[in-house]
Amino acid sequence: MQKQTIKFFFLLLIFFALPNFSQAAVIFEDNFDSSADWQSQQTVAKSVGGLDRSWPTTFIDACTTACPPQGWTAYRASASYFTDTPGNDTYILNATGARGGSGKGITLNVESTGSYGDWAGGSLDLSLSSVGYQELYVKYWLKYDSNWLWTDPGNTQHGQQKLIRISRFSGDMNDYNNHNPQMFFTPTENGPSWMPDWYYNKSFPPTSFFSSEFFNTQPNGSIGYGPTQTFASLVWPSDGGWHSYEFRTKMNSAPGTANGEWEIWIDGQSTPDKHQAKTDVLWVDSSGSVTQGWNYLMFLDNITVAPAPLSEKKEMQIYMDDVVVSTTRVSGDILSPAAPTGLGVE
Secondary structure, three states, X not given: OHHHHHHHHHHHHHHHHOOOOOOOOEEEEEOOOOOOOEEOOOOOOHHHOOOOEOOOOOOOOOOOOOOOOOOOOEEEEOOOOOOOOOOOOOEEEEHHHOOOOOOOEEEEEEEOOOOOOOOEOEEEEEEOOOOOEOEEEEEEEEEEOOOOOOOOOOOOOOEEEEOEEEEEEOOOOOOOOOOOOOOXXXXXXXXXXXXXXXXXXXXXXXXXXXXXXXXXXXXXXXXXXXXXXXXXXXEOOOOOOOEEEEEEEEOOOOOOOOOEEEEEEXXXXXOOOOEEEEEEEOOOOOOOOOOOOEOEEEEOOOEEOOOOOHHHOOEEEEEEEEEEEEOOXXXXXXXXXXXXXXXXXX
């Protein structure tokens, strides 16, 4: 009996000493259920005194009133296009955005700006530390308003949504007044960057997947605004239900070696209508370094849609829930209803 007891406790010791491989790859996860209700404090249009909510006033280490959601790093929320009222707040965290009938999630309220190229929205930002990851996986669930429209009844407008921005930020976030991970184009320290989009072209419906490979010209070796490409076989899910989105980025193995990668899955499927990949991306040229990996994420980046004139003050919703960031692909749903983990600004 004593030997059996000793054996039992020995097996328990082995079990708890071994790493939890089911969660070992997870860097961050959030189902928002344990977070306090939150909103982004969007203002009226800038033409009547409004302002964009952005870095550094929304950075967790610098904010006073316009702070990000629990566990997140920062956010952006552009001023409304409406001059007399900001309408519904850009981002809202509460029960309305929850997937599965309970809990909480994010609601993105999207204004019809009246013209393609007038960008609304912003982003919910997550820093993964300065070192970053050579290969990164991001998964979340989205649902679009059942009355969602990309264009006006006359089909005269394009529409575009940046689903996420996966970047390498080389600046010092502790010096937040002089280094801004939300900057883009020159000058910026936020590159390379991958921006997967939904894109509606009035001449070639339906809405298809559009990839922007963003290599910003900087001393870190990123080589300018790279190729953009539409993949007509991968189309936007139009049923108004919840769908999982998975993204993968991999840094090229050496400076100047064009073997970087990106990949996207919808609902975990590998058929051409649910999956696209590219394997010859030159994220960093021969003058740069690939030591620092992917380390800054902007979820639900900005969007431009114009299904109605600005005067109609039309708004539509996108809902997001169950976010997981990992170093290997995570199968199934969010691993557990745990609070966000693995965060920190170095």
